[in-house]
Amino acid sequence: MGAAPAAGFARAIEPRAFRFPADHGPHREFRTEWWYGTGNLEDADGRRYGYQLTLFRNALSPADEGLDARPEAFATREAWMGHLALSDPQAGRFHAFERFARGAAGLAGAEQNGALTEVWLEDWRIELDGAESPQLLLRAADSGFGLDLTLEAVKPLVLQGTDGLSIKGPETGDASYYYSLTRLEGTGTLRLGGDPIPVTGRGWFDREWSTSALGKDQVGWDWFALQLDDGRDLMAYSMRLADGGIDRTSHGLLVAPDGSSRHLGVDDFEIEVRDRWKSPRTGADYPTSWTLRLPAEELELTVEAAQPDQELPVSVHYWEGAVDVSGTSASAPVTGRGYVELTGYDRASPPR
Numbered sequence: 001m002g003a004a005p006a007a008g009f010a011r012a013i014e015p016r017a018f019r020f021p022a023d024h025g026p027h028r029e030f031r032t033e034w035w036y037g038t039g040n041l042e043d044a045d046g047r048r049y050g051y052q053l054t055l056f057r058n059a060l061s062p063a064d065e066g067l068d069a070r071p072e073a074f075a076t077r078e079a080w081m082g083h084l085a086l087s088d089p090q091a092g093r094f095h096a097f098e099r100f101a102r103g104a105a106g107l108a109g110a111e112q113n114g115a116l117t118e119v120w121l122e123d124w125r126i127e128l129d130g131a132e133s134p135q136l137l138l139r140a141a142d143s144g145f146g147l148d149l150t151l152e153a154v155k156p157l158v159l160q161g162t163d164g165l166s167i168k169g170p171e172t173g174d175a176s177y178y179y180s181l182t183r184l185e186g187t188g189t190l191r192l193g194g195d196p197i198p199v200t201g202r203g204w205f206d207r208e209w210s211t212s213a214l215g216k217d218q219v220g221w222d223w224f225a226l227q228l229d230d231g232r233d234l235m236a237y238s239m240r241l242a243d244g245g246i247d248r249t250s251h252g253l254l255v256a257p258d259g260s261s262r263h264l265g266v267d268d269f270e271i272e273v274r275d276r277w278k279s280p281r282t283g284a285d286y287p288t289s290w291t292l293r294l295p296a297e298e299l300e301l302t303v304e305a306a307q308p309d310q311e312l313p314v315s316v317h318y319w320e321g322a323v324d325v326s327g328t329s330a331s332a333p334v335t336g337r338g339y340v341e342l343t344g345y346d347r348a349s350p351p352r
Contacts (some may be wrong), residue, residue, distance in 0.1 A: 012210050013173050016164065037138050038225065039149075050086070050087030052339070058081070062077075063077065078102065081098065082099040084096070084124065101122060125138075135150065136186075146190070149188035159179050182204055223235070223236075238271050250266045252268070276288060284319075289304050298330040303340065310322070
């Protein structure tokens with residue numbers, strides 16, 4: 001997501017025609033893309049958990065450099081990274097794992113065949129079966145911790161930004177192509193170092209691909225994916241600047257219970273930090289409580305981290321975790337749950 005353009009790669013410059021299920025699969029003409037699942041789960045006793053499973057593809061060189069034609073089994077122009085994180089707020093524990101592999105010899109990759117898209121990094125897998133309302137499979141485990149979930153899309157996918165073009169920075173091409181499945185219902189199991197735990201719950205799934213997205217004055221972002229119990233879903237994305245301000249490219253999306261959606265510009269929502277938590281590992285000072293307002297919707301939400309420590313202590317430090325939502329909508333009470341991602345707070349590590 002760095003600011004420097006990369007010669008030989010395509011860039012997200014203008015809206016495009018999305019085609020599904022093909023766009024669930026890889027876009028190798030772009031430098032970077034990811035398949036990103038988060039959500040909140042409960043067991044039979046009502047104990048809540050959070051999960052994140054992300055697979056990232058990063059091209060090391062453009063396709064036209066001819067590396068794919070080399071005969072060596074391990075020759076590749078792609079590096080893959082995976083992140084798995086599980087939140088256990090009742091125990092106050094957070095478990096995070098990272099893997100890397102080259103996109104060769106079957107170690108990692110992505111394929112789209114017919115209605116089925118398969119993405120894998122060793123035995124970590126994300127599968128999408130279908131077009132605009134696909135079924136998802138998320139499966140990953142490490143050191144006795146992991147998840148195995150099947151999720152059904154309750155709403156059709158939505159295009160973020162302007163018809164799927166999510167502008168991130170001031171220069172042409174500082175953008176990504178971005179769509180979301182904002183409400184998934186699922187069942188499966190979690191492992192937290194012991195026997196499998198049957199769970200049910202909701203998920204959110206994001207897909208983005210780009211080549212250069214961040215401007216030189218941008219230091220990171222705060223991303224909110226909230227599912228309200230009245231059936232609405234809200235994405236709000238605030239890009240932070242080095243001088244402490246908020247970039248005018250920040251935006252969001254409000255999805256109605258029937259799946260219709262409304263784009264939110266930077267002036268349509270307000271985010272106020274209420275509390276913070278300082279990481280003892282990195283010294284990063286993360287917000288963990290917010291007030292989020294949409295004045296035109298008469299919507300005011302309090303968003304609270306389910307537990308303060310949900311920092312991934314991996315190669316790129318960032319905070320990503322489960323949150324609880326409460327507040328009012330036109331004076332009526334509203335509740336919900338969601339996920340928040342915070343990047344760039346550990347300035348020693350760049351945002352993803």
